[in-house]
Amino acid sequence: MLFQIAQLAAQASAPHAYCQAIIDLLATRMPGKNGFVALADEDGPRLLWAQDRRVSAPPESLRHGLTDLLLKRGRSMFLHQVEISSMLSRGQIRLIGALPDSWMGVVLKHEDKVIGALVVQSYEKERYCAADLNLLDQLAPYIAQGLTQQLRQRPCLGQGPERSDRILSVLYRITELSQSNAPLLELYGGFHQLIGELLMADNFYVALLDDSGKQLHFPYSCDDHSPVPEARPLGRGATEYLLKLNAPVLLNYQQMLTLADEGEIELLGRTSQCWLGAPLSHDGVALGALVLQDYNNPIAYGEEELKLIGYLAHHIAGVIRWRRAAERLTNNQQALEQAVLHRTQALEHEINERRRIESQLRHDALHDELTTLPNRSMIMQRLHQVLSIKARDPNFHYALLFLDLNRFKVINDSLGHLTGDRLLAQVAHRLSGCVRGSDTVARLGGDEFAILLEHLSCDNDALQSAERIQAVLAKPFYIDGEEIYSGTSIGIAFGLSQYQSPVELLRDADVAMYRAKQAHRAAPVVFDNSMREAAQHRMKLENELQRALELNQFEVHYQPVWNLASEQLVGFEALVRWRHPERGLLLPGEFIELMEETHQILPLDRWVLNQACQQFAQWQRKYPRLARVGVSVNLSSEWFNRADSLDVVMQSLKQSGLSARSLLIEITERSLLHQPDQAASVLRQLRRLGIKLMMDDFGTGYSSLSYLHRLPLDVVKVDRSFISRLHEDQRAEAVISAILNLASALGMKVNAEGIDNPKQVAMLKQMGCQYGQGYQLGRPLPAERVSDFLAGKSHTR
Structure with missing residues (x-):
């Protein structure tokens, strides 16, 4: 890495390019590509270069920020978001830009003098560590040496004969460049390069007036911090202010603010720390302007540079005027040639138009109208x-x-x-x-x-x-x-x-x-070929499920739900099974997900609801003691996107004669994700009818708690994944305890599903869980065995 840093210092075209390459190099060894380099200054750190994906424009000042604190302390620092937030709350620093997840900075010294700071930061939950800081500390002296080398390479006018020779050389090459065959638009880049040999010209643009003198356009712009300006009518920009004076202008940041307050100029885009411009004037008539800007150094240019840019602009203006006149002459000649060709083109127009229409028809037949892509x-x-x-x-x-x-x-x-x-x-x-x-x-x-x-x-x-x-x-x-x-x-x-x-x-x-x-x-x-087989299997399964719906191959099994304290039966959960003609009895895990994807779940849910209501109403009439016992039915998320969901439930109750208070609807959090407001409205209407509501699989979603206090729920069902670890994992016990306390505070009951052994029963009783179901308490029974169970002729275990 030291060898690479030395190479970058020798090869980089400018300090900002060197800084960019250093950050890219560091990113190969540590998190994040966000960082900046600041130079030390009496008035606080001065930003030299920055790259930050969260902040579109670099800050105007770094005073009182973390970098300022770093330079004042004079030693390396790395901080995480919690520590930075603490410092912000105590007023030790102010937040500049976005709050990072992790921040690391080192002091850059050259020949025992602090020249600035290098900072890297991460927003992607990737934290820096002591090893990263140690690496950066080792590299800092070499990075500082390279930065000093780059800063010294910036253009400097010098004094005496050498200064005159350099200026004359540039003027000679400007004249030589103007005599080339390159178009005028290409010459501007050459002017920029030549001016850059005499002045700091990292940020440079050419502005020209149109023939009417009322429109300003920007044929050339090279700026690290601002896009190419758009053409505009003459207004009150700094360029227009320069054209009005028709003389070279040197402004610092404060002077530009003062002119803006006085109404002389309007600040457009990012305001530079130092602004230097000269009119492109020929025979007293302004053609446009040359402008140099520095966004970091308020003293980047002085009186010497002011005189020089005026001198250079005068010579470049002559080149531009001559080349524009030559281009107008060429354009006029071309216009005459076009007039000669016009009659021939008119004769060809009809043929070409017919060909165009035929081509368009072929194109339209083979391309998408919306995206214009091939179809x-x-x-x-x-x-x-x-x-x-x-x-x-x-x-x-x-x-x-x-x-x-x-x-x-x-x-x-x-x-x-x-x-x-x-x-x-x-x-x-x-x-x-x-x-x-x-x-x-x-x-x-x-x-x-x-x-x-x-x-x-x-x-x-x-x-x-x-x-x-x-x-x-x-x-x-x-x-x-x-x-x-x-x-x-x-x-x-x-x-x-x-x-x-x-x-x-x-x-x-x-x-x-x-x-x-x-x-x-x-x-x-x-x-791979296995996917085709899987797809064919899926298609076969879809067709079999459709036939299963048509041939009534599904059946409902009922799992008892018990009051854990009194050991009394409080209800049954209706669970669907598929009696496959070849594979036998299939559990929901083998077909429910596919039916949800293919929207076959709606007719299945409706059939299960009708079956459960009719069968339970018959059992209640036969066994009056079941008046206090209910049946719970699971409804998929599809129901809450339908306008007739409430009507379907009411129709099932009406046709079966089952009381609404004997029905309990089970929903999952997923049912509420896409249209939570509509789902909540449907649930409230069901609740007003007297139907009880239960949230199934509680604790497995992302935002169950946010729904719990908003919905009219009666029961919360704890997911079996917590119950299975109850006697093995203290965290599972803590989660269940928290759910019980929360449900109690909201006036809800708790049902634990998946109880498979006596230890779980004892622990849930001790924790105060009201209801439970599972293989330990009773396996799901087909409808024909429920009557025997209720009559005491069989059990469910």
């Missing part, structure tokens, strides 16, 4: 071509990427289809920027895209391209002031010789994409 027809043609090439040349490598946007349906439903269309257009633009000219990006329809990568040197090229695309699409999109996150799932099918048609290739890439979406992680998935 499905076009990508199929390209796949035909690569299949033919592969058949002739086995060494030709290509891959097909199948992309599906994440959360697109949620974005469409919540923000509207217009926003969805604009998102698709931005996605298309980003995708086009991620591939080579020989590759093809296509929109297949909806939120699905395909990318054909050709001429790959190895399979890893396709994987790297896919990872790069995922990183690009993971960044936020900005639409109408909204920050929108989407991301994508990507499947990859490599162009193997086994493929005979585009449909096969597209099918396999689609299968791999679906596997990537199921994995819920941002990583592309490469197709």
Whole structure:
């Protein structure tokens, strides 16, 4: 690293380039690419260079910040967010920029003199450690030596004959440059380079008036901190102030503020510490201006530089006036030639227009109207071509990427289809920027895209391209002031010789994409034959589930729920089972998730609700003691997105004759995620009917507590994952105890599921848990055995 630092000091084009390279080098050994270099000054640290992903513009001052404290203490420091927050609250420092997760700074000294400080910081929960600080301390003297070397290399006018010779040399080369064949726009860069030999010209721009003298445009700008200014009508900017005076101007930061307060100028963009400009004036007429700026050093320029920039601007103005006149003459000549050609072009226009229309029709047939990308027809043609090439040349490598946007349906439903269309257009633009000219990006329809990568040197090229695309699409999109996150799932099918048609290739890439979406992680998935078998199995299972719904192959089993203290029966939970004609009785874990994805869960839930209500109403009529016993039914999240969910429940109660107070609806936190307000409204209406409500799997979600006090819940069911560890893990006992205390405070009961041994029963009783269910207390029973159980003819264990 010491060798690399020495190389950077010798090779960097400017101090800011040296600082950038040092931060990049440090990032290879420690967290974060955020940092800055400040120079020591009597009035506080002076920012020389900064790179910070959280802060768009560097701060004007570092006084009273951590860097100021670092230089005052004169020793290295590294702090974490908690320590920085503590110092802020005590008033020891002020916050400059964003609050980092971890901060580390070292003092830069050269020849026993403090010249500044180097600071790195991290926002990604990655902390610096003592080893990082030790490394930075060892490197600091060499970094300081390189920085001193870079600062000394900055242009200095000098004195005596040497000064005159340098100025004359630059003027000679300005004249020589003006006589080249390069366009005027290219000359500005040459002027910048030559001026940079005499003055500090890191931030430089040329402003010119148009022919009317009322519009100012900026044909050349090189600035580390500001974008290229846009053309504007003459106003009250600092450049216009210079043109009005028609004389060289030198302003510091305070003088610019004073002029702004007096209404002489309007501050545009970031205000520099030192501003030096001269008019490009010829024969007393201003053509424009040359401007140099320094954002850090208020004394970067003085009277000598003021005189020099005026002298240089006068010579450059003559060059510009002469070249503009020559260009106008050339343009007039070209205009005459155009007039001669006009009649010929008119004759060709009709033919060309007809060709254009035909070309447009072909283009429209092969391109997507919304994104202007190739469409499905076009990508199929390209796949035909690569299949033919592969058949002739086995060494030709290509891959097909199948992309599906994440959360697109949620974005469409919540923000509207217009926003969805604009998102698709931005996605298309980003995708086009991620591939080579020989590759093809296509929109297949909806939120699905395909990318054909050709001429790959190895399979890893396709994987790297896919990872790069995922990183690009993971960044936020900005639409109408909204920050929108989407991301994508990507499947990859490599162009193997086994493929005979585009449909096969597209099918396999689609299968791999679906596997990537199921994995819920941002990583592309490469197709293999096992995925096709899995997809075929899934399709078969979907068809079997549809037939199961049509042929009533499902049945409801009932698991008893007990009062743990009194050991009395308080209810049953209705649990669905699938009586598969070949595989026998299947538990919900083998089919419920798929039914939720395919929306088959709605008819199943409705059937289970009807069955449970009808059967329990019959048992209550036969066994009057069941009047105080209820039945609980699980409803999926799909129900809370439907307008008729309340009507369905009321209809089941009405048809069965079951009292509302005998029904308990179980919901999971996932049911509340997408439309929490609508779900809460439906639950309150159910509660007003007398139906009891239970939150299932409590403790496994991210925000269960936030829902608990907002919803009219009667019972909270503790997830079996806590119960199973109850007598082995003290943390599980602590969680259950906390849930019991919270439920008691909110007037709710607690039901523990998954009780599998007597120890768990004893501990839950001792902790005050009201209800429980599980294999230790009773296994789920088919409906035909529940009557025997209620009559005392059988038990559930």
